[in-house]
Amino acid sequence: MFTGRYFYLSFIILMLFPIFVYAQSDTGLLNIDVEGQALIRQNDVTGAREEAIKDALGNAIQTAVSKSFSVPIEDKKLQTVKNAVINEAEKYINLYKILAERKEAETYIVNVNATIVLDVLKNDLKQKGFFRLPLQEEDSLRVFLNVRGLKKYADYLRLKEFLQSVKTVKSVYPGTFAWQHACFEVVLSGNAQSLADELIQKGGYLLLDIQQADINHTEINCMQKEERS
Structure with missing residues (x-):
């Protein structure tokens, strides 16, 4: 109840x-x-x-x-x-x-x-299949992004802003932020590797792996680099 x-x-x-x-x-x-x-x-x-x-x-x-x-x-x-x-x-x-x-x-x-x-x-x-996706997302790839090693909320905001700045990213749906671990669902016009490359080269994150359970479920797992003192 x-x-x-x-x-x-x-x-x-x-x-x-x-x-x-x-x-x-x-x-x-x-x-x-x-x-x-x-x-x-x-x-x-x-x-x-x-x-x-x-x-x-x-x-x-x-x-x-x-x-x-x-x-x-x-x-x-x-x-x-x-x-x-x-x-x-x-x-x-x-x-x-x-x-x-x-x-x-x-x-x-x-x-x-x-x-x-x-x-x-x-x-x-x-x-659940109740409603169709917006037309601009129908032919897009939906990727689940997991990033670990986020020390503070400012790191989470930085990651979110970075994703929104990537040209191949159409939509960003924040999920959870808990115990230094953030999850996002990202809609792409490109492929998972292109987003991973952006995260590595421009975002400064470490790529752990890319997993594809099936055609509709792709995961990118990353780690935020440790800040040098």
Whole structure:
């Protein structure tokens, strides 16, 4: 169940341990007001409240998808999307707040303000095959880049800015930055070796290896060079 307590606990854990997830930019967040409701069964008001919150978060994701992909909110595909991602709502919702809640007959209703992480949501939906990639990315190569040895957040930002400056890079989707290890998903107009060459020659990184599990999954593994004192 998704409760305010769960997200508060997650926030505390993130503060105690150095695990960070960064959106590509502030425009990658969407703030939405939505309503959720659930039937009160066998006088279980607490259970109905939790189900209503879960329904509201699912509706927030559904609305975000409608806005991001220009799909009418009444489109039946959106209900399929909601059902597919509702159990991973915490992955796409950065923060939520209950604005109001009430009982009406045998129904519990909540009004929620939620902030959606659009980049993560859109990426997952594309990978699940719900929506097509933008035309400029259809014929491109998607590469997963892992870089180790990043000592501080400034190193992470430097890497992100470098990737955005490479001419063959069309899009950069930041993943995680944890324990001196950063992950990115990069859309290229070239091949994986061309990006690796840029990282070595202009970025100053060490290439560990390039792995290709299958035609749709290529990984570049690098290490940041140690700074000389």
